Amino acid sequence: MVFNSLTFVAFFALVLAMHSLPLGWTTKKVNLLIASYIFYSAWNPPFVILLWVSTVVDWYAAQGLVKSEQPLARRAWMTLSVVANLGMLGYFKYGQFLLDNFSALMASMGIAYHPPHSDIVLPVGISFYTFATLSYTLDIYLRRALPARNFLDYALFVTFFPHLVAGPIMRPTELVPQFAQPRKATPSQLRFGLALMTLGLFNKVVLADTFLSDVAERIYDANKIPGMLDAWAATLAFSGQIFCDFAGYSTTAIGAAMCLGFAMPDNFRFPYAAVGFSDFWRRWHITLSSWLRDYLYIPLGGNRHGEMRTYAALMTTMLLGGLWHGANWTFVAWGGLHGTYLAGERVLRSRFANYRPGPLMFVAFGLLTYVLINLTWVFFRAKTFGTAWTVLGGMVGAHGDAKPILSAYSLICVAAIVTGIVVTHWLMRNRTLESVVARAPAAAVSVVWALMAFAIVIAQGDGSAFIYFQF
Amino acid sequence: MPSSTSSSDAAVIAIPLADARADVPRLTASDRPGVAQPVPERDIPAQPWRAVSVGALTLFVVLMAVWEFYWRNQGATPGYYNSNGEWAQQRRRIDTGEGGKTVLVGSSRMLFDVQLPVWEKVTGERPIQIAIEGTSAVPVLEDLAADPSFTGRVVAGVASDLFFTGFAFRGDVIPYFHKESPSKRVGNWLSRQFIEPYFAFDDFDFALGAVMKRQPWPERDGIPTRFDVRKLLTQESDRNSHLWSKLETDAEYRELARTIWSQRFDGPPPPSMDTPEKLQKIADTQIQRAVDAVAKLRARGVSVLFVRPPTAGRYLEFDDKFFPRERTWNVLLARTGAPGIHFMDYPELQGYELPEWSHIKATDADRFTEALATIVTRDFWKETQD
Numbered sequence: 070m071v072f073n074s075l076t077f078v079a080f081f082a083l084v085l086a087m088h089s090l091p092l093g094w095t096t097k098k099v100n101l102l103i104a105s106y107i108f109y110s111a112w113n114p115p116f117v118i119l120l121w122v123s124t125v126v127d128w129y130a131a132q133g134l135v136k137s138e139q140p141l142a143r144r145a146w147m148t149l150s151v152v153a154n155l156g157m158l159g160y161f162k163y164g165q166f167l168l169d170n171f172s173a174l175m176a177s178m179g180i181a182y183h184p185p186h187s188d189i190v191l192p193v194g195i196s197f198y199t200f201a202t203l204s205y206t207l208d209i210y211l212r213r214a215l216p217a218r219n220f221l222d223y224a225l226f227v228t229f230f231p232h233l234v235a236g237p238i239m240r241p242t243e244l245v246p247q248f249a250q251p252r253k254a255t256p257s258q259l260r261f262g263l264a265l266m267t268l269g270l271f272n273k274v275v276l277a278d279t280f281l282s283d284v285a286e287r288i289y290d291a292n293k294i295p296g297m298l299d300a301w302a303a304t305l306a307f308s309g310q311i312f313c314d315f316a317g318y319s320t321t322a323i324g325a326a327m328c329l330g331f332a333m334p335d336n337f338r339f340p341y342a343a344v345g346f347s348d349f350w351r352r353w354h355i356t357l358s359s360w361l362r363d364y365l366y367i368p369l370g371g372n373r374h375g376e377m378r379t380y381a382a383l384m385t386t387m388l389l390g391g392l393w394h395g396a397n398w399t400f401v402a403w404g405g406l407h408g409t410y411l412a413g414e415r416v417l418r419s420r421f422a423n424y425r426p427g428p429l430m431f432v433a434f435g436l437l438t439y440v441l442i443n444l445t446w447v448f449f450r451a452k453t454f455g456t457a458w459t460v461l462g463g464m465v466g467a468h469g470d471a472k473p474i475l476s477a478y479s480l481i482c483v484a485a486i487v488t489g490i491v492v493t494h495w496l497m498r499n500r501t502l503e504s505v506v507a508r509a510p511a512a513a514v515s516v517v518w519a520l521m522a523f524a525i526v527i528a529q530g531d532g533s534a535f536i537y538f539q540f
Numbered sequence: 541m542p543s544s545t546s547s548s549d550a551a552v553i554a555i556p557l558a559d560a561r562a563d564v565p566r567l568t569a570s571d572r573p574g575v576a577q578p579v580p581e582r583d584i585p586a587q588p589w590r591a592v593s594v595g596a597l598t599l600f601v602v603l604m605a606v607w608e609f610y611w612r613n614q615g616a617t618p619g620y621y622n623s624n625g626e627w628a629q630q631r632r633r634i635d636t637g638e639g640g641k642t643v644l645v646g647s648s649r650m651l652f653d654v655q656l657p658v659w660e661k662v663t664g665e666r667p668i669q670i671a672i673e674g675t676s677a678v679p680v681l682e683d684l685a686a687d688p689s690f691t692g693r694v695v696a697g698v699a700s701d702l703f704f705t706g707f708a709f710r711g712d713v714i715p716y717f718h719k720e721s722p723s724k725r726v727g728n729w730l731s732r733q734f735i736e737p738y739f740a741f742d743d744f745d746f747a748l749g750a751v752m753k754r755q756p757w758p759e760r761d762g763i764p765t766r767f768d769v770r771k772l773l774t775q776e777s778d779r780n781s782h783l784w785s786k787l788e789t790d791a792e793y794r795e796l797a798r799t800i801w802s803q804r805f806d807g808p809p810p811p812s813m814d815t816p817e818k819l820q821k822i823a824d825t826q827i828q829r830a831v832d833a834v835a836k837l838r839a840r841g842v843s844v845l846f847v848r849p850p851t852a853g854r855y856l857e858f859d860d861k862f863f864p865r866e867r868t869w870n871v872l873l874a875r876t877g878a879p880g881i882h883f884m885d886y887p888e889l890q891g892y893e894l895p896e897w898s899h900i901k902a903t904d905a906d907r908f909t910e911a912l913a914t915i916v917t918r919d920f921w922k923e924t925q926d
Binding site: 070077111112208213240246247255257263280327332363473477481501504506507509511515516522524527 | 758
């Protein structure tokens with residue numbers, strides 16, 4: 070079920086009630102585990118089997134890792150975990166993509182090969198929970214973490230519903246220890262948690278779904294040639310939509326966990342105030358970028374084997390990170406652009422190591438970063454390269470005679486909301502939400518909270534899925 | 541060993557310009573490369589949270605009350621939401637033991653003009669209402685044709701500008717029905733139990749986005765102002781629906797509704813239909829789809845009856861001009877072999893008041909339904925009624 074649904078409201082109220090009953094801690098954890106399975110199976114019940122497979126395989130792989138002393142045996146257990154998880158991910162997420170590309174390759178060699186269309190349905194959240202379970206076995210393999218003391222704690226780590234389908238991608242060391250002792254939210258935690266959930270849903274239901282998604286759709290999905298203003302408006306709208314959608318999900322998830330007494334890590338840190346691309350990746354989807362860094366970039370050699378290996382590792386990481394988002398070459402292009410940006414930044418940083426920008430240049434670099442990030446969103450949002458080139462052409466003014474597509478209302482919405490987002494990110498750049506809330510007058514916090522809740526209800530969202538569910 | 545990585549490994553992916561973020565108070569995984577990530581710490585801002593939450597809740601309730609009062613003052617009353625979930629609930633009845641019933645398909649005229657209680661009074665059977673506004677009946681006919689559970693009878697409404705163009709504003713309703721998740725189903729049930737019967741504001745026309753969009757924004761050169769279709773219906777629990785009484789009582793709103801339809805009459809046709817030949821080709825395609833669906837249904841013993849409900853004023857002129865009966869309706873009946881009731885052929889189906897030219901007003905809809913159901917039982921389904 071999605072957070073922005075009446076079903077979730079009822080579900081969460083029941084979970085909170087169950088969690089506050091005077092029951093033993095183990096019983097409460099069992100309740101949370103069952104609730105998490107219900108949460109997941111509410112989409113498509115059979116897919117809960119995949120979740121169980123991933124859970125059980127990694128549990129036994131971790132047990133094997135702990136019991137094995139021989140490097141070969143440890144490597145074998147780790148390989149089993151990686152193959153099982155990535156195999157499942159590969160089949161469900163990339164099966165058709167691989168077949169289609171193989172078919173195209175054959176065709177390029179003059180061989181007609183037409184694989185049957187398999188109609189594989191992508192299980193929601195599979196990319197997220199496979200990465201979470203993989204981090205469990207990999208951390209044990211890398212001797213960074215000890216295994217969970219019991220299967221219940223481990224299964225709950227994998228399945229805990231706030232992070233299950235769209236992150237933040239939790240590491241075992243972040244969550245498993247929280248299951249060791251009874252946890253219950255204090256009244257203040259509960260209320261602040263609810264306030265965070267309201268903020269997250271406001272971002273998703275009001276800003277992303279009500280005001281921004283339609284603008285992006287009307288350019289990216291309409292098969293029309295956009296002029297410069299329309300192309301930029303749609304791309305800026307998508308930059309706002311994807312932030313509000315995904316950061317909204319993460320904030321709601323953090324708030325939901327907090328209401329139950331658990332802490333989840335930040336996944337976003339005002340990314341549109343990033344200055345440079347390494348800064349961007351410290352602020353955007355932090356739990357994915359750090360996962361890729363720890364389990365892909367560093368094992369590939371990181372920056373320890375000379376410049377060329379560093380760039381190769383960097384580009385490989387970003388290309389695969391792009392592919393993680395979806396079975397489409399446009400996502401690979403998105404990752405490739407980010408890899409190129411990061412490599413370019415690395416070159417500049419080494420060449421101008423002593424350069425320190427003044428305040429104006431600092432902001433200018435920030436805006437340049439934002440503009441270049443928007444170029445990458447074109448490939449992320451477009452379903453085909455044809456669409457991407459068409460929109461990019463519009464953005465650089467190549468369609469001078471294009472007819473206007475978006476209404477003044479749409480342009481005003483995008484200008485107001487995206488400007489608001491970027492300015493907010495710059496104001497919050499070196500702050501946390503908590504520090505700002507702490508300094509705000511209590512009445513202002515009440516009013517803002519009430520207005521956000523009011524806007525969510527009157528927006529009458531249709532319970533549309535979060536963008537990252539498809540990944 | 542990977543665990544012995546230096547901290548500079550983080551540099552490429554995640555090290556910012558020097559001193560850019562020196563005072564960030566909370567570290568994240570991006571600050572800790574290559575190590576086990578610790579349990580996150582989340583601080584709670586120092587606020588009187590009890591008072592803050594009570595204040596927020598109070599203000600929220602006040603705002604909601606004002607919002608609800610405003611819409612009720614505009615003439616809205618609580619009713620059931622014409623959602624995909626509601627449609628799916630009715631469609632599901634066919635697969636759960638009621639497959640032998642009469643089913644109403646079509647677009648908004650079948651939905652608004654045919655009153656289920658009156659139909660039930662005349663025929664003894666309350667039909668299943670799965671007509672859906674702005675949407676051709678053809679996709680629903682095809683869906684029913686593919687469903688062996690359905691063995692009843694179909695009354696298919698024909699709105700010329702939808703049926704013969706294949707336009708399906710709510711075409712997503714069929715895939716929604718087939719893929720409806722347990723979560724969506726529960727959500728629909730909760731909404732029907734706790735929201736829809738009590739709140740008038742719960743209507744697509746009163747949603748924040750719709751309200752904002754229709755404000756008097758500046759115009760952009762080259763983009764003609766277009767008004768979206770406004771609220772026209774009120775709905776009961778099994779999708780029995782009728783035209784919103786505001787169309788009868790509020791002349792300004794009625795005129796607005798007519799203006800909105802006029803956009804269709806006065807605007808340029810879509811490029812795919814901008815010549816009579818193109819339009820006829822599309823109509824023929826839709827008729828062929830209907831022929832195929834009807835053949836499948838009739839092979840299973842299902843009776844199909846087409847109905848062309850009344851239109852008036854400029855809507856009727858539009859229909860007659862672009863979808864003349866001899867090139868559309870007559871062809872449909874001839875090629876499908878199914879019987880049909882055209883309102884122009886029956887005096888008792890004429891003379892009703894259609895405030896915005898497209899739908900019969902609520903009070904007249906009872907009389908229309910009675911006349912239609914009487915014709916159906918008298919002239920078409922007589923043998924089965926006997």
